Amino acid sequence: MNELSDRQKIILSLIVHEHTRTAQPVASKTLISEYNLKISSATVRNEMNTLTELGFLRQPHTSAGRVPTEEGYRFFVSNLVQHAALPSATRNTIAHQFYQSRKGLEYWLPLAASVLANQSQAVSIVTAPHSEKVAFKHLELIGTRASQVLMVLVLIGGEIQQHILSLDTIRTQEQLSQIAAQINHLCQNATLDQIKNLPPTQDALVNQVIEAVIEQLSLASKLVTGELYLDGLTNVLAEPEFFDYRQDNSPLRLLEERPMLDDLIARTVLTEEIGGVQVVIGGENIWQELQNCSVILTRYGVADQLSGALGILGPMRMPYSQTISTVRFVAELMSGLVSENLIN
Amino acid sequence: MNELSDRQKIILSLIVHEHTRTAQPVASKTLISEYNLKISSATVRNEMNTLTELGFLRQPHTSAGRVPTEEGYRFFVSNLVQHAALPSATRNTIAHQFYQSRKGLEYWLPLAASVLANQSQAVSIVTAPHSEKVAFKHLELIGTRASQVLMVLVLIGGEIQQHILSLDTIRTQEQLSQIAAQINHLCQNATLDQIKNLPPTQDALVNQVIEAVIEQLSLASKLVTGELYLDGLTNVLAEPEFFDYRQDNSPLRLLEERPMLDDLIARTVLTEEIGGVQVVIGGENIWQELQNCSVILTRYGVADQLSGALGILGPMRMPYSQTISTVRFVAELMSGLVSENLIN
DNA sequence: TTTTAGCACTCTCATATAGAGAGTGCTAAT
């Protein structure tokens, strides 16, 4: 493929920038007057023509200016985006909000979603961190008045699972605690496979609980992502990209269908290192719903232990540089918080 | 206030019904042909005129049919709605979905949201059940490699709180379990106030943990609602009521701002008995955002122990009878599930 | 060879106009 000349790159960048600002097709004259270019509009038009033939720009109609295509945005993001660091004022504002918040993932997750949504003026997506390799940390059995027992299972990393067991007879809390202690001893730091290979004990009740533990751990190990936090839906409602659509392929549908979102996350960030930011532009022919949208996702947390995904979904026409920086910064913050509070 | 004649009530009901079906202003002739009325259109027009003067109907413009006003819907819902039971086929479909689901509130809550959204074709709102009177059930302390400790606190009812404590020194798991046992003994079934009045112990660490317990319980007691589950946003995106608006007072904003939603829930269902269904039509001059919407909410769970709210938010023009029945039915199901799995 | 001025051409958008159709309100008759 033909390399673009420097001038073509500049023009493409400026068109992307101007279109992001105005949401209008960009005319050759506009470009010159807004950015004080030293060349004539005819020259710009010639270059625009070339860029259009290369598939980076398109014309809504004959006598309109140019709009970047999906391909154009993709080239821009891969080759032309200026990765400026987030202004320190913004960084401070964001950090301050985390500092002021109550401590604990249950507060930080929605906060991260809220910060991302506000900063990007798009929809934010944050999943609770989750350990790929589930392993047993601690078990507790809590009796009720009836023969039901609340089983609380803590995984290494700090995830908590709860489940209600039905026993055939009512046991005292002492008996239950004894069983829990026994299992805690047996399963100390064990992985799912190790627990599966444990020889059955003499005690039928212990076996029953271990079965339940195995089931809970299996469930956890199948999970792609943890709980989902969204924010900023209203940011995006006014965008034509979002409500022009018929109901059926509104990009917002993606957010309501967990399997789709899990797929999106799995195909992008889960293959990435923590810290790598993925930009999906226009659905990349995989997700119909994202035709005019872009998704910026990254992974945060502690590698191999506890990690989640976070990012935003917005119109394709967005300030990529700034948004990518924001996503990256919030991910760094969250990674720090997760690692400081790791349970292992 | 003047009573409506029977014929006026019928005409109002039919207009509501027809408008719900077609989303169009209802003409006098339409009413006659669609519902085989034995009176002339002129008579209907006369009655329509009266109903308009009474504020139950309005005319979008001179030569248009009539549309029910907020007041009209309110009268319809209070006086005219036919409370038909949900068809047993629908009941079975819904019950079946709960039957097929994994057991546990964490599965039932999103399921309830999904069922409500699908059945009503509106946005569903489900909050996790929450105990108004928080009381201590069980505490567990789980050590990490560092001096941080994961505190897991189970409330009566079954809510689980987690919190990370920072100790000055590293303790063994045995020491931690000992402390937990001591506190479990001290706080057995105690309410927040009872724990607050506990005399301080000799052990500084125990005191520190009890402080943390008090803080967690205080937090829990201040909560109006538990976690929020929404579904069906896309159902409603196509409705003119929802995207006609400027961003600022879209009804969906209500769902993103927890304080507003809590206020809505607090002002309606929390004052109600469990089982009572509240219908808020057009925001009732309190919630700007709900101008053309209605909210149907009810409370579910076990009185005085563990209760949450569930319902839907949809366009004002909705099939009230059916939707109210659906909300009520799902609430009954959820109440059953909560009471069967109560931890106390 | 590259750039540019100039201009014809195309398409959109806003505005105006007209006619059809829907539905009412009113009047006078039943």
Add this chain to the structure above:
DNA sequence: ATTAGCACTCTCTATATGAGAGTGCTAAAA
């Protein structure tokens, strides 16, 4: 009290028109 009949009003659609924006192309200039 009800109804038939009709004039009137308003919306909606289609059509026409002109202004404006922006391009593509050509031929000249650098």
